[in-house]
Amino acid sequence: MDLCQLAEKIKLWGQEIGFQQVGITDTDLSDHDQGLKNWLEKGYHGDMSWMERNHDKRIHPEELHPGAIRVISVRLDYLPPQAGFASNLQDTASAYISRYALGRDYHKLMRNKLKQLGQHIEAELNSNPEYQALNYRPFVDSAPVLERPLAEKAGLGWRGKHSLLLNKDAGSWFFLGELLIALPLPIDSPSDDNCGKCTACLTSCPTGAIVEEGVVDARRCISYLTIEYDGVIDEQLSSAMGNRIYGCDDCQLVCPHNRMASLTKMGDFHRRDTLSDSNFLTLLSWSEQQFLKNFEGSAIRRIGYLQWLRNLTIGIGNGPYSFEAIEALESRLGLGEVLDVHIQQALQKLHIQRPSRSTKKERLIRIIQKGLPRDA
Template identity: 40%
Template sequence: MPAAVAERARSLGFDVIRVTSPDAVVEAGLRLRAFVADGLHGEMSWMADTLDRRADPRVLWPAVRSVVMLGLNYGPSADPLANLGRPAVGNLSVYARNRDYHDVLKGRLKEIAGLLARETGAAVKVFVDTAPLMEKPLAAAAGLGWQGKHTNLVSRDFGSWLFLGAILTDAELAPDAPETDHCGSCRACLDACPTDAFPAPYRLDARRCISYLTIEHAGPIPAEFRAAMGNRIYGCDDCLAVCPWNKFAAVSREAKLAARPDLEAPRLADLAGLDDVAFRALFSGSPVKRIGRSRFLRNVLVAIGNSADPSLAPAAEERLADPDPLVRGAAVWALSRLDPGRLTAARRAAETDPDVRAEWDAAAAAGALFLS
């Protein structure tokens, strides 16, 4: 690695930069095939569609000879799970409390890649979680950390809090040594999962993962997972936050991605009232914007239903007339938990969407009385 490239990477905020070879993730590719074959990827059909390219960077770009992996520490300055004890507010994953990390990293990576190209005369390609590339196994092979029992990257220096970026190049760069696994007998991350999404260490069932359910899953949240979601309205940091290696992380965060004050602990009542324009304005530049208003309000209403706070019932009741059935169905569930008396027979009779009517039926089966 040219010294000038490593120096520039650190000046742009990256905490670590190392190199691996494109053939270093063969075993990870085999594990990915098994993951998809078992259906553990859920609705993420793009994983199956791009399986060959994910399993081998040389399929993605045959000319690649080296992979430069970079990590940026985004560890929070306060307890990322503190909001879980405040049911009237929503909890967003740490990475989503400010700008979209794709935007944060990509411009910097392009500058570093440009310098690498000038220093080596080689071609380069830049990736930030937007292409079929197995960043975490490649990062482990490069020595940035190891994939822990929660399947995320763990670093001895930065715990479970590293954004990853990759530069592929046709230059022949000396690879760094891979990191070894330091999880030992610890299973804190596995035990912390609210939905038991880990059928075994180092194996994730995405269909049970709250991050998947709140972000990737398109329909109603399966009933069996709603209570376990609590007030997690975008992603879930539980398995990351309890990792003991976090305590060894560098103390100085340099405010690289300090949380926006309005996204640290947003009130559920305010979020439930967002129309499309207000949603887009609030989450402009945020990864939350990508899931759209309907999925987001679905998550918010599940959190309201879990709040045990009857004062939030009016916010849910207002969404019974929402134009999107996904939102209306979540509102029915929330009210069935908080204040079933607001679920009137007239409103039930007016509903035509089959999925929403199923929510009404479930509320009735749970003992809700629909008064006229």
């Protein structure tokens, strides 16, 4: 069998399945061994204790799938149309959600596509008596896989100063996935670093989480704080979060290479209808049942209802004063200790902005209005 020809077929099949790019590399990540150890020793992983485990498997992916000697790395673009970056970030009464999470959760979707790719390869090998059934396994954030270093080696892009993978034609608005296989395919060459002297991502981070080129202190990163961390967020950091309540795109927004990014062709990644109204008070009014229903098939569901409320509370506290906001926050007191801490902080911030008129008078007016007929 001509393995070079097979590698070209694999890339073609990958594009037919829906991936925008496919690259192939070996499983050697020994160059990243010390860097990962240094990152962990400095505590930059925060409460993500799982990052401390399975170090050898991260550096030697073949230990995750015995027999594997190659990694097929794939790229799937997700930037939705009408992303509304600037308008959403400037509207402090509305919640900003990272654009990757507006639509369907990508994990299962990508894994199924990777399985399809594996089946294509398997079918091709079955026609050749020299090979037995293909030994392959797909990964999409489902195991200790260093996906960005693997994608970089496979030629899908280079690691930007914000630590994300960048592609000169597609920017960084894409997901990564891997297919580990036991087949000696020819490997691709890594991409050149095209960041140059640009430091836009470093200077734009709202919380200063990018502590040096290519190194992120997760403990300060808004994506980590809103998604991975479920405790009380330091007030200095929570104030810097603004209206960002699930993830953060700032370092990508300012990157010049993202001017070249294409919109996704997959409707699964478009903004879901339940997020058409992202007003803070609307989102805070959802019951737990509404939260679960509205985020069926969404990555947001994994943070749980109380963390969702905590994030919304922080955003409301960073926004403009209104009696409705005070009332909505007070209605959520007593649901959880962490939530209560942030509600009290938000109330304090809003009360500082409060107009001079009496709060008691405001409450009285509101009570009277609630008792009036709808057409009054």
